[in-house]
Structures are given as structure tokens and as C-alpha cells.
Amino acid sequence: MPAPRTYVDVHILHTVPPANLNRDDQGNPKEAYFGGVRRSRVSSQAWKRATRRHFTERLPEQDLATRTRRVAGALAERLRAGTALDADQSARLAGALLAPLKIRAGKKAGDTAYLLFSGRRQLETGAALVRDRAAELVALDDKALAAAMESLPIQEAFTSGHPLDVALFGRMVADLPALRVDAAVQVAHALSTHAVELEFDYFTAVDDEASKGQETGAGMIGTIGFNSATLYRYASVGLHQLRHNLDTDEDAVRGVQAFVSSFARSVPSGYGNSFAHRTLPSLVAVAVRSDQPVNLVSAFEDPVAPSAGIAAESARRLAREHSTAVRLWGDAPDHAAVCHAFDDDSPASGPLAGAFGAPVAFPQLLAGLGEHLGAVIARSAAPAAPDAR
Template sequence: MTAPRFLQIHTLTSYAAALLNRDDSGLAKRLPYGGALRTRISSQCLKRHWRLAEDPHALARIDGAEAAFRSRELVSLKVIKPLRDAGIDGAVVDALEPEFQMALYGDKGTAKKSRQTLIFGETELRWLASEAARLADEAGGDAKAAKSLAEAWRKGLNKSLKAMTAAATLPGGLTSALFGRMVTSDPEANITAPVHVAHAFTVHEEEAESDYFTAVDDLSGDEPGADTIQETELTSGLFYGYVVVDIPGLIGNLGGDADLAGRVLHNLIYLIAEVSPGAKLGSTAPYGRAGMVLLEAGDRQPRSLAEAFRTPCPPHLGPAAQALSTQLEAFDRCYETGEERHALCLANAPIPGAAPASLRHLAEWAGGLPARLAAGRAA
């Protein structure tokens, strides 16, 4: 069997009376597709919930995972604050800070509002903090010397950062190793994402309503009526989700560690199937699990099965799973790409080439793919 290069993950997940992902006006995000308006969950929303999930299969629980932080204040909180907390002369610290801000965020980095939100790993931030402490020590309490040292350090940073990155297993943390990052101030620090996440959308036309609600003042005495009157939007839907993992890219981002890549894929399958995106937790309880999960492994370019839902289908798992199976059969007949498949489906719909399985089986099978790939290359 061909060593798998790509893992494709297809899901169908149902939510009722929820507001999973809002736009700038507070309404549910939408997507026109096939002439019909659908409810949408952005890929950014999905990835954020997977990477921050407090769960038995959380990414942070994986042995060997390095933490990462996404912020416009990485330098302020992770590099400069430790110097101030250590009691280093304030004038020296003030002289160092602008150079470190520009080193990470570019020439306009001294102003918070001009900074790009970046993600840096714990390893990188520890190194930057140690460099700041070293420069402060070399300045010997002289603010002018600190500024001169920091300016020279910033100008030679690319070579130093490149060497530090090359020596670290997960320079940008596990989050960057999965979902990538772009650093406009230093292209050498960019990391290509091996996990590609599509926007999820409903397989049917949107189902939405405006929810009128009130709040009564408990201390208002005998006065009738509501103290607050508001409206929000609620939606229901069966969402198609699609994720692709470039397995060699993932192994490469993890420093060549196929075993770590396997543990990551194992947990990622659980997170995709079980972790729900969603705001308004207290008023909508938007918790759901995938009613169908289909995994495919192969060496050909991936292809979404979204085409199965270009014509809206009934908002039920059975018909949606059947539409997906029909699309899959058409691809198999015309392209003969021969992906290996494993699937679970609560509707018991047959998936072409995939025997029914549990989520545990799917996660264990996915977790073994990096080792298979590494063994195939070694052979």
C-alpha cells in the first residue's frame, strides 16, 4: 500500500438554536453556495477552539508539545516585563524595549495599534528574554549604552534568530507547527501550515430566527414589565466540515518526529469530532458531536466533498451522509485515486470503501499514519 501523504477529514455535525460564529454586526456568519445562503463557521473559529480546548485530548497535553502565545504584546509581557520584575534600571529597560518591539513587529512596532498579532513559541520567547537580560547586563546601568547595544542586536537579529530556530524542535510552539504563522518583519520566521481547515457550512439553506428576550429587575418591587429588552440571532444547522493534513509537512514542522506527529493526529481527530465552537455558552449550550466522521489517506491531491451539498439537501444526517457517499462514488469512478478510508456514521449510512468504526479506532488509525510514512520512506 502506498505510504499516505495526505489525511482528509470530513465531518457532519448538527447544532440547534445556537450562535456559533458571529460577524462584525453580531449576526451569524453566512456563505452563499449553490444559489442558497448557508450558515458558516469560519476556519479561524474552528482552529481556535481546537487549539485552546480544555479536554482529555487537548493539544497541550501531548508530551513534547511546546506552548505558544498569540498577541500584540509578546515583547511587553514576555520579554520586557521580566526585566522590570527583576528590578533592572527602568531607563535601561526603556532603552531596550523599542528595539525589541521593532525586531518582532517591524519598524512601526513601537506603537501597539500598528503591530500585527503574532504567534511565537515558548522557546523563542525564552531566548528573546535571555537576550534582553544579556544586553541589560552589558549596558551596566547606562541607558545610552543599552540603546546602542540593542540597536546593533536588532540589525543582526536575522542570523541569530535563524540559528536559534534551527536548533529548536518546535520554535513556534505546537500551534505554529500545525496551523502555521506569518511574520512580516522576518520571512525567515514564517512557518507553512500543514493543517488546512475549510470554513464549515450548512448542507441546507440557513435556518435562523431573531430571538427576542427580556431581563427582569429582581429589585424593582411591584413594577411590571422588563428592565431590559434585546434581540439576538439563533441558528440551527447540519454543518459539513473539511480538514486536510499534509503529513510530511507536519512531521517536518515537528522536527522530523513521526511519533510526535502521530500523537498530534490522534488527538486532533478527537478534537475535530468532539469540540464545539460557539459563543453564548450560558444561554444556548452549543455542544455537539459529529454525526459522521470520514477519514481518507492517500498520496494524491486532496479534494473536498462540498460539491455534494451545492444543491441544498434535507437538514438531516441520513440524507446528508447519502449525498456525501454519492459524491464520493462519483469521484472514485472517475478518478480512481484509491484512498484508504475509515468512517463512523450515526445514521448507519454506508460509506464507499469504509467499514464502520468507532472514534477511538479512527484516532488510533490516523495516529499510525506518520509512522507508516516514515517506514515507507526508510524502505
């Protein structure tokens, strides 16, 4: 019986000072029209990468994945590390080992036609299939080597034991459905809750050596586009899909907690040295649902006015939108919690408590979420009650 559907919705309000988090094709911050006005936008891809980089810095390297066209080279490196093969021999053996997967070759020798997202342990498992026979295998001609590779479970090495980042964000290989991993996470484009205007920083750089003599003027002149915004950020994690992608239910619960923590704490690094824009959110709310993910961006279709106290008014509207959706549709979340930085006398505090409960510190939010998801899994594993008829 498949695991019951369980979605963990994450709602974040994040105020960012002047910054250029995510550039468009002209080097300016990405934007979008929403509610008839121009908004600041950060693409889902940019924040997913920032999230992945955040938790990869906190997990052992061998428990993570690598995204590369050079998967054959990565496999060859592992073969060389555990055998007496030279570079050419290890490259030939790695290519033969990957051949049964039928991954299309790229334009450069040794490259694949697309980026392949694979776990480092999966690469090591693949290398281990031939390491003990490496010298014997490289002595074979191409035809005999290909025949020997066909009998090895290389596909199983890449379709099991997924690391957390592959399990969360998925792997798409259009022409090889067997290698596809359905993502457990959906991430929306972050949008400002209010209208924004694109601004430009005009800068000059002084040539230190030229300035010692008679030469005057700047050594470099340029501009950087920027804006500042209170962003509404949303993501949803399908616990049922994550349980399917990972080895154990405990890994799935820890995976949800790791994602929520890193999604909340991460910030895209674009022009980070120029703007030092890293801040923490003013609000993080989670809602566990068994019906469907619910994005609350409609709270901000009417843009927040600059005079309203943008973060607090955005939080009040978010709480009102959540409560309205629950009242109209009758789909109350199974669990909700909120961590926020607003004072008790803020106009946002009462609505937030009514929508998500009393505020808690972020570590308590994560702990409570983990306990609830553990209980959900335990209930799904319990045997059904006998029919009383």
C-alpha cells in the same frame, strides 16, 4: 530528498441545535448561498480558533504559542523573572533584542504592527540569550547595545523549535519572510447540508429590585439571531509540511492526531451561555491521500430535504460522493476510516462501509491513523532498493 506528499482529509457531519456560533457584522449567524439556497456558515477562522483552544487546554502551556502584539512585553516579563532588572530596564533590553528581527513597531509603545504568533519556549530561548549578561548589557548606551544584539542568534530562536499550534496553523509575517511558517492545515468554511432560515429569539430580562415595588415591565428587551443546522466540516493536514515544521516525525504524527481529535470535538463558543449548543459530531471520517486534498462539499450542492432525516441522508450523500470521486478519478485513498452514530439499518450505513470501511470508535480511528502515518514515514525513510539492471 523532500518528504513525499501525504494529506489527511477530515470529513465531519455535525448537527448543531439552535445557536449563533459565528456572528456577522450585524450580530446574526453567518450565512452563504450554495446550490442556490441560503446555508448556515461558520468561518474557517472561527473553527480554527475553537480547535486551537481545545488542544491548548490539554497540552502544557510551555509547549504552546501565544498570539500577541505585545511580544516585547512578553519577552520583558521573562527577563524580569530571571534577572534583577526593573520594568524599564527589561523593556529596553527586550526591545533591543527584537530589533535585529526588524519587526515593524505598532502605534502604541512596545507594540508590534501586527499580531505575532510565537512559541512560549521560543520567547524563553530568546530571553536566555541575554539573561546571564543582562546587567552588563543594560549599562551600555543605545548604539553599543544595538551592536551587541546584532551578534546574537535571535532569528534562529524564532525560526526553530516551533510549538504544535504554530506548526499546524502557520505564521504569516508579510514583510519578514524569514519568520514565515507555512501552515500544515487547511480548514474550509463549515456549511449546512440543507437550506436554513434565520430566526430570532425575543428575550426580556426582569429587574429584580424594581419588581419588588410597584414598577412593572421588563428591565431589558432584545433579540438574538440564531439558526440550527447539520454542518459539513472539512479540513486537510499536510503531514509532509508538519514534519518540516516540527522537530521530530513522532511529533508530526502526534500533531495530526491532536488536530483531528480537537477539530472533531471543538465547537465555537459564540453565545454559548444562551444556547448551550455543544454537541458531538454524528460522523467523522478520515482519508489519507498522496495526490491532493479533496473536499466533498459537492455532495450537498443539491440541498438535503428536511423530510429526509437530514443527518443520515447527509452521511449517505457524503459516502456516495467519496465513492464516485474514487471511481471517476481513480485516486483511492491510501487509508480510510470512519466513526459514526448511525444504526446498522440506517440507509447511510451500507454506503459508509463501502466508502470508508466498517465503523470504529473514535479512539480506534485515531490509533489506526497514527499507525498508518508512522508506516508512511518509515517507508519514506527506508533506503531505495538497488537497481537490478
